[in-house]
Amino acid sequence: MSRRSARVLALDVPIALFVGVLSLGAAHARGPWSQAGSGPPWAPGGPEPGGPPPWAPGAGPEFAALPPLAYVCVAVVAACLAVRRFRPRTAFACAMIATAVFYALDQQGGMLRIGPALLAYTMAAQLPLRQWTPWTGLAVPLFLADRADRPYIGLFEPGAAGSLAIQLALLLVPAALGVIVRSRRESTRRERDDEVRRSVYEERLRIAREVHDVVGHSLSVINMQAGVALHVLGKRPEQAEPALQAIRRTSKDALEELRGTLAVFRIGGEDERGADTPDEPSGSAASGGGAPGPAREPVPGLDRIDELAAGIDPAGDRVRVRAEGERTALPAAVEHAAFRIVQEALTNAVRHGGGAATVTIGYHPEELTVEITDSGHARPGRAYEEGSGIAGMRERARAVGGRLQAGPRADGGFRVRAELPAGER
Structure with missing residues (x-):
């Protein structure tokens, strides 16, 4: 298991356990808000109008046992929450089916709906819009399972449309938040990629200028000194030696500067290869010998102006x-x-x-x-x-x-x- 997977599980497993325990507690506690529905009066399947208010005497919760299949459904939802960032669509579908089965068993406890809501957020935050929107259609089987014990599945009841709208909102609102998070993340990534491309382009321009200056200057000096050497070689051979020495010194300095400038490409390539193996030291060689990378020479400054002039005109x-x-x-x-x-x-x-x-x-x-x-x-x-x-x-x-x-x-x-x-x- 990679470090990233371990960090994700360390965060999601406690959330899954919390939702599972909360859902079981709400399902066991059969109070006035869970006898006729799964939540407060404004929630889908809430208490019927005219019933006793939650604060009425004797309206406290009553604890009842659940069928084994209900525990399995809660466990499935919790497991889906634990792996939601690895398989978001599969986890969402399994959680929706498990929630529908849970309510088809005539069980109460609206806290189980937190699981599909979190999974809808995760799905929208990780996937493009076209890849997750069809999966929201699974809210319809959940709506039908929640009203399976009513005549004609409760479609002709006055609050049917509102109940369906609220259940869709419980999924679409978290999904909308996920879309916003994904959009901001994508925008930040694009800005970062543009900045990297701009930096690479500017670095290439800088290296091109360095190469142009080094090669252009050195070749000009070498050409001039070679002309001087050819001019005096036949008449005064002893005066050709300084020009040849200048050619040798200029070419040597140019080669050293070019090596230092072009070493940027080799260092950059080693950094890119090392990025895939963060556990290895950044200065280690690919063969494992631990050889350090090429040393960069200090950039020339004003202290080398006299040397530059002497190379052109000894x-x-x-x-x-x-x-x-x-x-x-x-x-x-x-x-x-x-x-x-x-x-x-x-x-x-x-x-x-x-x-x-x-x-x-x-x-x-x-x-x-x-x-x-x-x-x-x-x-x-x-x-x-x-x-x-x-x-x-x-x-x-x-x-x-x-x-x-x-x-x-x-x-x-x-x-x-x-x-x-x-x-x-």
Whole structure:
């Protein structure tokens, strides 16, 4: 038995026992409300008009024995209540039949009707409307069994229609509550599923941006350094070694970053497999060896800007980095966004022949400014098309609550400026 089944039975079995004991007590106690019917005057089969009121002298309950079949009917209803969430329709049908047999034995005790009412609620709360509404037709045999000892089954009596309406209400009102509960549950589940899908989509976009930035920047640097190495290889071979070292270092760093980024998919797959086996430790391997999952490298931040510039220009002639203000502690997401913006801007400068580039990091009390300028071929007034690189930088700035501007400078070249919040947003 699963843990969920045990929890369900631990809640439903006491309810079933309570209803069973209450029904037997009401059936044994033959008082003024149970001599001519199964409840108060307004209930189906209640005391006849003109009878003694319940508070009249000598109108106390009288206890009488029940036939064995009546005990069996009460036991069946109690058993159906105990398993109501496992087989709701079967439990409802069996309980309705047992209740009809109970009243066909000319037994009283309206408390037994609590069982079908609870089962109607459970059925409506767990099943779609079309799957449980036909089962409510079992209320008709119960109505007929309750009036089986009357001429023409009491159909021509003045209160027959009202009695049938009340019996249907005793089933349909709990069923309506079940429909409301099911609707709210379904709405909550849909909202949760939409949130999960939206989170997955946003995570895929984030990973796509990471891969684009890492691969695009690394390939641009490798292409530039390879061009330098080919240019000096025949004339000055000793100057080709720094370019080849830069290619080797850039490709190594790119592979490490890609491994850390793509490890998200492997970790996510292990989490999904582990969700089916909650009893196992979350860090255990599928083979049972207990090997920990892949370690995630810390995301790059502003402390790697100098390393980024050195990878593009080892000599330090084409890329300069300078800081303004006193450096303060910043959120990791803000630092990572600033690093990726600088990386993409320098990649564009290298790719489009932007000439010398300057990176300015400004630390201010309420915001961090990142400005990248180059002396390339861009001119003011000249039309240019924003590619995925600029769009990605703008999305990164917006994701942390900042803004980004990009365009040609007045004196030539290109300028990218990002203003990012210095605190969490």
